[in-house]
Amino acid sequence: xxxxxxxxxxxxxxxxxxxxxxxxxxxxxxxxxxxxxxxxxxxxxxxxxxxxxxxxxxxxxxxxxxxxxxxxxxxxxxxxxxxxxxxxxxxxxxxxxxxxxxxxxxxxxxxxxxxxxxxxxxxxxxxxxxxxxxxxxxxxxxxxxxxxxxxxxxxxxxxxxxxxxxxxxxxxxxxxxxxxxxxxxxxxxxxxxxxxxxxxxxxxxxxxxxxxxxxxxxxxxxxxxxxxxxxxxxxxxxxxxxxxxxxxxxxxxxxxxxxxxxxxxxxxxxxxxxxxxxxxxxxxxxxxxxxxxxxxxxxxxxxxxxxxxxxxxxxxxxxxxxxxxxxxxxxxxxxxxxxxxxxxxxxxxxxxxxxxxxxxxxxxxxxxxxxxxxxxxxxxxxxxxxxxxxxxxxxxxxxxxxxxxxxxxxxxxxxxxxxxxxxxxxxxxxxxxxxxxxxxxxxxxxxxxxxxxxxxxxxxxxxxxxxxxxxxxxxxxxxxxxxxxxxxxxxxxxxxxxxxxxxxxxxxxxxxxxxxxxxxxxxxxxxxxxxxxxxxxxxxxxxxxxxx
Amino acid sequence: xxxxxxxxxxxxxxxxxxxxxxxxxxxxxxxxxxxxxxxxxxxxxxxxxxxxxxxxxxxxxxxxxxxxxxxxxxxxxxxxxxxxxxxxxxxxxxxxxxxxxxxxxxxxxxxxxxxxxxxxxxxxxxxxxxxxxxxxxxxxxxxxxxxxxxxxxxxxxxxxxxxxx
Numbered sequence: 001x002x003x004x005x006x007x008x009x010x011x012x013x014x015x016x017x018x019x020x021x022x023x024x025x026x027x028x029x030x031x032x033x034x035x036x037x038x039x040x041x042x043x044x045x046x047x048x049x050x051x052x053x054x055x056x057x058x059x060x061x062x063x064x065x066x067x068x069x070x071x072x073x074x075x076x077x078x079x080x081x082x083x084x085x086x087x088x089x090x091x092x093x094x095x096x097x098x099x100x101x102x103x104x105x106x107x108x109x110x111x112x113x114x115x116x117x118x119x120x121x122x123x124x125x126x127x128x129x130x131x132x133x134x135x136x137x138x139x140x141x142x143x144x145x146x147x148x149x150x151x152x153x154x155x156x157x158x159x160x161x162x163x164x165x166x167x168x169x170x171x172x173x174x175x176x177x178x179x180x181x182x183x184x185x186x187x188x189x190x191x192x193x194x195x196x197x198x199x200x201x202x203x204x205x206x207x208x209x210x211x212x213x214x215x216x217x218x219x220x221x222x223x224x225x226x227x228x229x230x231x232x233x234x235x236x237x238x239x240x241x242x243x244x245x246x247x248x249x250x251x252x253x254x255x256x257x258x259x260x261x262x263x264x265x266x267x268x269x270x271x272x273x274x275x276x277x278x279x280x281x282x283x284x285x286x287x288x289x290x291x292x293x294x295x296x297x298x299x300x301x302x303x304x305x306x307x308x309x310x311x312x313x314x315x316x317x318x319x320x321x322x323x324x325x326x327x328x329x330x331x332x333x334x335x336x337x338x339x340x341x342x343x344x345x346x347x348x349x350x351x352x353x354x355x356x357x358x359x360x361x362x363x364x365x366x367x368x369x370x371x372x373x374x375x376x377x378x379x380x381x382x383x384x385x386x387x388x389x390x391x392x393x394x395x396x397x398x399x400x401x402x403x404x405x406x407x408x409x410x411x412x413x414x415x416x417x418x419x420x421x422x423x424x425x426x427x428x429x430x431x432x433x434x435x436x437x438x439x440x441x442x443x444x445x446x447x448x449x450x451x452x453x454x455x456x457x458x459x460x461x462x463x464x465x466x467x468x469x470x471x472x473x474x475x476x477x478x479x480x481x482x483x484x485x486x487x488x489x490x491x492x493x494x495x496x497x498x499x500x501x502x503x504x505x506x507x508x509x510x511x512x513x514x515x516x517x518x519x520x521x522x523x524x525x526x527x528x529x530x531x532x533x534x535x536x537x538x539x540x541x542x543x544x545x546x547x548x
Numbered sequence: 549x550x551x552x553x554x555x556x557x558x559x560x561x562x563x564x565x566x567x568x569x570x571x572x573x574x575x576x577x578x579x580x581x582x583x584x585x586x587x588x589x590x591x592x593x594x595x596x597x598x599x600x601x602x603x604x605x606x607x608x609x610x611x612x613x614x615x616x617x618x619x620x621x622x623x624x625x626x627x628x629x630x631x632x633x634x635x636x637x638x639x640x641x642x643x644x645x646x647x648x649x650x651x652x653x654x655x656x657x658x659x660x661x662x663x664x665x666x667x668x669x670x671x672x673x674x675x676x677x678x679x680x681x682x683x684x685x686x687x688x689x690x691x692x693x694x695x696x697x698x699x700x701x702x703x704x705x706x707x708x709x710x711x712x713x
Contacts, residue, residue, distance in 0.1 A: 122568055123575050127618040130563055147618060181713045182560060182621040306612035309605070 003168035006134035007032035010098075010165070011040040013141035019069050021429050022098075023047050023056035027073020028113060029100025032165035045429065045460075048452040050077050052422035054084025054155070055450075057095040059426030062409050063384060065219070067148050068095040068426060074102055075113030078159070082120060083416055085155045089124035090413025091240060092217055094153035096144050097121075103163040104132065118159050126154030134167035146178045151185025152304040153217055185303060189320035194328060197275075197299045197316045201334040204273035204297070206341045207233045208253065213240030213412065214278015214302060214322050221245070223326035224277065230330065232338050234345055236264050238279045239397055240412040247401045253345065257285040259394045259548055263352035267345055273297045278322050281311040282413070301325050354398075362545040368392075368469060370518050371539060372399035375439075375467075378525055381405055383437040384427050388420035388446035391475035394548045396441045418449030421466070425453055428462035437529060440466040444495055445474045451504075454534075458508040461533040466510075468536060471543045472496055479546040505536040516540040552581065553607050554626040554633055554701055557596040557614065558588070558711045565619045569596065572617065578602060578610055582635075582700025593621070595711070597633075597702045621713045626703045633703030637681055638663070639672045642692035651691055658684045669694060 004012075010033060014022065023045050026034045037044045047053050050072040057068025072081050078099040088095045102111040118128045127147050129140045144156040201207060215224050221244055228235055228245070234253040235245045239260075245252055254264035268274065274296055279285070281300075300307075300314035301322060308317040318325060356369050372395055379385075381404035387393040393410050402408050409427070411419040424440045431438070442450070447468050457464060474493040481489050505512030511531055515521045521539060528535040559565050566585060573580050581599040588595050600610060607625075614623045626633055641651055648670065655662060655672050658680065664671035674684055678701070685693075705711070 118564060119567065122564070122571050128564075132563070180618060182615075183618045304616070306609065306616050310609060313605075 001170045001172070003170050005032070005036070005165075006137060006167045006169055007036040007165040008040075009134070009137050009169060009171070010141070010160070011036045011042055013138055014042055014069065015040070017067065017141065017145045019067070021045055021060065022069045022071050023053045023060075023426065024071030024098075025050045025053065025073065025077055027075075027077045027100060029074035029077075029102060029162045030071065030165075032162065033071070033098075033100070044071075045456065047422070048455045050080035051084060051418070052450065052453050054081055054088055054095055054097060055416075055419050055422035056426035056429070057097070058084070058088050058091070058093045058419075059386060059409060059423030060430045061094050061426075062423075063407070063427035064430035066094075066430075067145050068093070069098065070095065071098045072100070073113065074100045074117075074162075075115045077113075078117035079115050079120060081117075083414075085121050085157065086124040087411050087414045087416040087419060088155040089126070091411065092153050092213060093155070094148040095155045096148050097155060097157045099157065099159045100165075101130070101159045101161040104161045105163075107161065118157060121157050124155070125157045126152075128157040129159065131158065131160045131164050134164050134169045135171045137169070138171055143178055143180060147180070147183060151183075152214075186305070186319045187303070187321040187324050189301070189318040189325045189328065193316055193318045194325070194332075197318060198329065198332045198334050200273060200297055200299060200316060201231065201233075201275065201329075202336050204336060205338070206271045206344075207231075207273040207275060207336070207338065208268060208271040209233050209235045210238070210256065210268070210274050210276045210279055211235055211241040211244040212238045212277065212279025213244075215241060215244035218278060218303070218322035220277075220321075220323035220326055223323050223330065225249075227326050227330055231335050232342065233275070234267065234342065236268055238282075238285050238412070239410065241279060242397055242408040243402045243406065246403045248403045251342075255398060259397075260285075261352075261354065261398065263348050266348050266352055270344070270348070271296060273299065276300045276302075276314075277326070278302055280307060280413075283311075286311065358545060358547075362542040365516050365542045365545075366469075366518055366521060366539045368395040368539070368541055368545065369399045371521055372396050373401075374518065374522050375525065376401040376403075378522075378529060379406070379439070380437045383407075383439060384409065384424070385439045385441065386410070386420045386424035386427065388440070388442035388450070389415045389417045389476075390443045390446055391479065391546065391548065392441045392443045392446065392469045394476070395469075398548060400441075417446040420446060421450035421457070422453045424464050424466075425456055425462055428457075428460075428464055432460075435463040438462075438464045440464060442466070442468060443475060444468065444470040444472060444499070448495075454504075454508045454510065457534045458510060463532065464534050465528050466534070466536045468501060468538045469541050470501070470538055471541045471545065472498060473543045475541075475543075475546055478543075479548075482546060501536060501538045511535045512538070514538040514540070550601055550603055551607075552599060552601050554631075554703055555598045555600065555611070555614070556624050556626050556703060556705075556711060557598065557620055558622040558713065559594050559596055560619045560621065561587075561592055561594050562619050565594070566596075568617055568619060569598075569614070572613055573600075573610075576609075576613060578606065582698070584700045584702045586702070597626070597700070599701050622711055624705070624711060626705065631703050631705045633701045634675050634677065635681060635701050636673070636675050636699040637696060639674065639685075639688065639696040640694040641670050641672060641688055642694055643668060643670050647691050651688065654684075654687050658687075660684065
């Protein structure tokens, strides 16, 4: 066998995993890898800050359903990945992060650009490796991709010292068999628990399905729809569950939580059985639910046993994959009688309607709720909406309608500002051969955290439309300050310099639009969508518009 | 209701496995009462014994979180009625010519060993269950304990059953 340079072996391993793109930033400790990139078919995308790298990988993974890969050098390059890795962990997104490390002999000496990145990321990686021996590379890469993409997906980090990359190794590349003794995710639910769940579902008078991100990660949308229609059970989603169920369906009942719809929380509170499929029951989702302790029965389906009973006691726990379990449930007799319940829900919808109106001065500029409702009618059936964090996220989550094959990505678990631009760019790379409509929505706060990546968008002329909602304020924090401390207690939330975003767009060669009323938005947006290549649509919203 | 539980883990002998486990306890706010690690009959694996205090729900969550770690192969609870657990303690006691023989006598009753003798002190080695060691401390305390060190519990299941994967 001819010896192979470890850095080349690493790229061969990525090829074997069908990796198309690596979102990376070079540096001293990954020089051998970059030398190998020159002759590899894998395309390297030079991100403009390592902090964006994992978000690209995340957007790529969510759009393509495959593992996203990011790369950084040792020390500051690696520590810049930390927030993005944590973001992927909290949303269970399969990514592999590769970092360079100082030479083995220098580890632990506080060498130049040395950081203990496996230690730093341990709390929010599904697993991590420090490669001490080049011969382990094929096994470690196979395991890393396997762990990232199976069970409950999540980020895996591989830290590779520079001198390991320079070793010559005679290792067969084929390492198809993954044997990890301590890792064996459960996919099929326990038959006894399923039997109990079937009985409960059939008997329930006021059942609801609470669908989370697990339905999307488990590709179980079709099965969920079939189960819902067979049983006539209304569906409420979490923020991460947006996209798991079509929002124009008569059984759709909105989004729950402190930033959800009022009627959705009312429906959830009035239920007698919650069938939770792949949702965490986080504090943000359950803070408005008061009836839980009393008389709601709770079936919890999740692939991660540690989720069950963590935030809420489950009457019937079912550990397994959403798709497999729904297929199993579809074969069972679960159909109950819910006519009264469904008509009660219609009354709740009337009693707690969605409010679109705004008063002056807010009504003098753009009404973002109306904007997103209007946008729903303009975009294609398979558009992807990538929301940042803040009011922009909640407005788009609540009022942009996810129907048919549309997708909605956001940093739901960690709430990382600056997510949308790189994540949408990653989604663009996933669809480069067959471009589709991809939208960013962000505020002027989150835009300024991610705007360095406009360089990549411009370089590759990515087909992304950036809807930039500006109010020269950090809107959601202002909302919290208003609610917690009162009207005159805004503090540290002014971005009081009016950036000329049109000039900024022009500097990057991005087509810019600026609108300050809804009629103009509705005129301009179809043009922006039709435009080939990136666009920036600045939408001016009044700073006092802080309601969702 | 809070209770003390002894967990026995079989783990892969990988880089950083102990820090992953201790880090898990730290960041989720679980307290470790004691932790012991050692090699096993197979060099690829280590055994870890951890004693924790918490209510039933926390203990279930701890076990689930430990099982989530890729390096952790098996987690079992060492229930008192189905297992043997012991702890090793060294105790340095103040002595003089009068008390020395009394302390040796107490040590003998507890099947403890005297492992160091000096003019003004003794070091006693005692192995046993938590209750036995508490009893011994009670008896020896009046003589003046200078310092002591405890290994923390370690244990095995009774019978032919072995911890495997």
